[in-house]
Amino acid sequence: MSFAVELKNVRKSFGKTEIIRGAELAVTAGERIAIIGPNGAGKSTLFNLISGRFGLTSGEIHLNGQRIDGLPPYEISRRGLARSFQVSNIFGRLSVFENLRCGVLWSLGYKYTFWKFLAGLDDANRRASDLLHMIKLDRKRDTLAMNLTYAEQRALEIGITIAGGANVVLLDEPTAGMSKSETSRFIELIREVTVGKTLLTVEHDMGVVFGLADKIAVLVYGEVIAFDTPDAVRANARVQEAYLGSVLADAQAAEAGH
Amino acid sequence: MTTTATATPARPMIAGRALIWIGFAALLVILPLLFRSSLALTMLSQMGYLVIICLSYNMLLGQGGMLSFGHAVYTGMGAFIAVHAMNLATKGTIPLPLVVVPLVGGAAGMFFAALLGYVTTKKSGTTFAMITLGIGELVAAMSLMFPSFFGGEGGVTTNRTYGHPFLGLTFGSQLQVYYLIATYCFISTGLMYAFTGTPLGRMLNAVRDNPERVEFVGYNTQWVRYISFVIAGFFAGIGGALAAINFEIVNASDSLSAVRSGGYLLFTFLGGATFFFGPIIGAVLLVFASVMLSELTKAWLLYLGLAFLLMVMFAPGGIASLIMMNLRVAKFGKLGRLLGVYVMLALASAVLFLGIAAVIEMVYHLQLSDSLGATVHFLGFSFDAKSPTSWMAAAAVTAVGAVLFTLARRRFARRWSDVQGEIEAMLAQEAGA
Numbered sequence: 001m002s003f004a005v006e007l008k009n010v011r012k013s014f015g016k017t018e019i020i021r022g023a024e025l026a027v028t029a030g031e032r033i034a035i036i037g038p039n040g041a042g043k044s045t046l047f048n049l050i051s052g053r054f055g056l057t058s059g060e061i062h063l064n065g066q067r068i069d070g071l072p073p074y075e076i077s078r079r080g081l082a083r084s085f086q087v088s089n090i091f092g093r094l095s096v097f098e099n100l101r102c103g104v105l106w107s108l109g110y111k112y113t114f115w116k117f118l119a120g121l122d123d124a125n126r127r128a129s130d131l132l133h134m135i136k137l138d139r140k141r142d143t144l145a146m147n148l149t150y151a152e153q154r155a156l157e158i159g160i161t162i163a164g165g166a167n168v169v170l171l172d173e174p175t176a177g178m179s180k181s182e183t184s185r186f187i188e189l190i191r192e193v194t195v196g197k198t199l200l201t202v203e204h205d206m207g208v209v210f211g212l213a214d215k216i217a218v219l220v221y222g223e224v225i226a227f228d229t230p231d232a233v234r235a236n237a238r239v240q241e242a243y244l245g246s247v248l249a250d251a252q253a254a255e256a257g258h
Numbered sequence: 259m260t261t262t263a264t265a266t267p268a269r270p271m272i273a274g275r276a277l278i279w280i281g282f283a284a285l286l287v288i289l290p291l292l293f294r295s296s297l298a299l300t301m302l303s304q305m306g307y308l309v310i311i312c313l314s315y316n317m318l319l320g321q322g323g324m325l326s327f328g329h330a331v332y333t334g335m336g337a338f339i340a341v342h343a344m345n346l347a348t349k350g351t352i353p354l355p356l357v358v359v360p361l362v363g364g365a366a367g368m369f370f371a372a373l374l375g376y377v378t379t380k381k382s383g384t385t386f387a388m389i390t391l392g393i394g395e396l397v398a399a400m401s402l403m404f405p406s407f408f409g410g411e412g413g414v415t416t417n418r419t420y421g422h423p424f425l426g427l428t429f430g431s432q433l434q435v436y437y438l439i440a441t442y443c444f445i446s447t448g449l450m451y452a453f454t455g456t457p458l459g460r461m462l463n464a465v466r467d468n469p470e471r472v473e474f475v476g477y478n479t480q481w482v483r484y485i486s487f488v489i490a491g492f493f494a495g496i497g498g499a500l501a502a503i504n505f506e507i508v509n510a511s512d513s514l515s516a517v518r519s520g521g522y523l524l525f526t527f528l529g530g531a532t533f534f535f536g537p538i539i540g541a542v543l544l545v546f547a548s549v550m551l552s553e554l555t556k557a558w559l560l561y562l563g564l565a566f567l568l569m570v571m572f573a574p575g576g577i578a579s580l581i582m583m584n585l586r587v588a589k590f591g592k593l594g595r596l597l598g599v600y601v602m603l604a605l606a607s608a609v610l611f612l613g614i615a616a617v618i619e620m621v622y623h624l625q626l627s628d629s630l631g632a633t634v635h636f637l638g639f640s641f642d643a644k645s646p647t648s649w650m651a652a653a654a655v656t657a658v659g660a661v662l663f664t665l666a667r668r669r670f671a672r673r674w675s676d677v678q679g680e681i682e683a684m685l686a687q688e689a690g691a
Contacts, residue, residue: 106476
């Protein structure tokens with residue numbers, strides 16, 4: 001069978017520094033995967049490789065059985081893989097609704113059309129309105145994206161990401177910089193909008209990771225050292241030693257401190 | 259806010275928009291009947307095609323974030339092909355009524371945009387700007403190498419009154435030419451406005467705001483830029499062809515020059531690149547500046563540079579944004595509160611300007627027209643550029659103007675932010691209700 005996303009011996013060097021050292025990962029369709037690891041382990045780099053932002057040094061990446069490494073980002077997007085960014089990456093001078101509609105257009109086949117009016121594209125407008133409702137920004141429909149609050153921009157970021165109906169979604173630290181209450185609400189939102197999709201997320205908040213993920217991939221120094229269910233990963237001695245032990249200890253210390 | 263509240267404003271908005279377009283058409287028809295002098299008609303004709311050119315330029319600058327230093331390449335090539343087409347039609351080689359010559363120019367502009375734009379639009383930002391500059395210089399240099407096509411220093415002349423009259427129109431009179439230009443101006447403006455409401459038009463805005471993200475929603479940013487560039491080239495070519503019909507001569511050292519490209523950039527920016535109608539204001543200003551300002555003073559380019567500088571520093575959205583900002587204030591019924599400070603600001607600016615202008619004029623006079631004697635005539639004033647009294651008076655007026663202007667500007671800034679705060683409060687109340 002073919003996997004939704006499959007990485008085969010993926011390597012990436014910047015100059016002489018090898019950041020990703022033969023990463024292997026096979027994600028089954030519909031699974032929710034969290035990628036964790038210490039800072040500098042290459043989590044964001046891995047997302048940049050999968051989504052086509054960077055080219056690989058060697059190895060292969062497959063999406064639904066099709067090889068996608070070497071393709072530009074828009075080709076990968078057209079094949080059904082979407083991603084969000086760690087720093088909100090939106091269209092600042094367009095309204096929230098326009099932002100979402102920009103995310104919708106290609107997937108509905110409008111491409112580079114300049115002989116039809118946007119106002120008449122009922123399917124695109126309906127889809128953008130639905131998305132607006134899903135990310136709970138109905139009231140901000142006509143607000144310029146650059147005037148949104150931080151949390152609202154994060155929601156719009158997710159909205160644009162899922163707009164094209166991709167079945168594989170990569171979220172790069174979706175809750176970074178959010179307060180605890182915002183985070184829990186946001187996780188609910190992510191859960192809602194990614195129903196039935198394959199989800200890969202980079203996350204630092206262990207509460208989020210263990211709450212959201214079906215499986216966890218642990219990336220340390222550019223290698224996937226463990227890929228298993230949350231309980232199995234928690235119990236994995238190697239993971240404990242390399243990363244999770246210290247993080248869990250920190251989390252418990254922080255918990256105790258409150 | 260319920261669905262009815264959001265649905266009802268749609269109808270008046272469509273009606274309002276229709277009214278604007280009808281008004282625009284009526285204005286184009288009526289203007290030459292109101293201003294009947296030959297100078298006015300010449301100026302109106304120039305405005306007509308410059309509106310098309312500046313709007314086409316703003317497809318790149320304002321809508322696509324592409325700072326082009328070479329737009330004259332496409333207007334110029336449109337003009338040259340149009341002139342040659344007219345000359346071939348005069349000889350009877352090709353049957354081509356004058357009314358479709360602008361379309362030939364448009365096709366030429368489009369062809370060269372498709373050819374050269376493929377290289378240009380591969381990159382964005384600074385690299386794009388540098389490539390357009392390079393291509394502009396390249397084409398300008400090339401024009402000297404092919405004198406048979408570009409006509410060398412003398413340019414290529416033509417005669418627009420060839421062939422049989424078209425629906426009784428011979429285009430011998432300037433008025434008929436004006437109406438030809440006005441017709442193309444109206445249609446082109448309409449089409450370019452329509453473009454802003456299409457999927458490609460919107461993705462062009464998205465590419466301007468965040469090209470990286472566009473790649474992750476399925477679009478190739480190069481193609482978005484390229485197709486838009488070719489469309490802009492089409493309208494630029496139409497504008498160039500109309501200019502050629504208007505003057506019956508095209509000269510490479512003028513029409514293809516970097517100075518010409520710079521002029522389009524400057525006035526599109528002055529008019530306002532962030533709003534669709536901004537470049538229309540820019541085109542009107544361009545004609546006023548080059549025809550009337552140059553009559554008024556020899557130092558007109560210097561004043562123009564000054565105006566551009568002030569605009570970039572204080573109102574980067576151009577005149578269009580100033581208008582829209584004040585319309586917003588007026589919509590909330592607060593414009594009356596600003597009238598006082600506006601009058602103060604205007605008076606203070608006038609004093610300051612008078613002082614600076616007197617200095618500029620005297621310097622110019624001493625440097626360039628010394629043979630004409632020491633007396634400077636400017637804005638109805640006459641003064642002796644060699645007497646220390648004039649210099650001291652000018653310096654004093656400048657100093658007083660500077661102080662007044664600073665005071666007025668401070669008061670204006672305070673009042674303006676007060677009014678904006680009140681509007682925000684009203685909006686917040688509305689949203690809460």
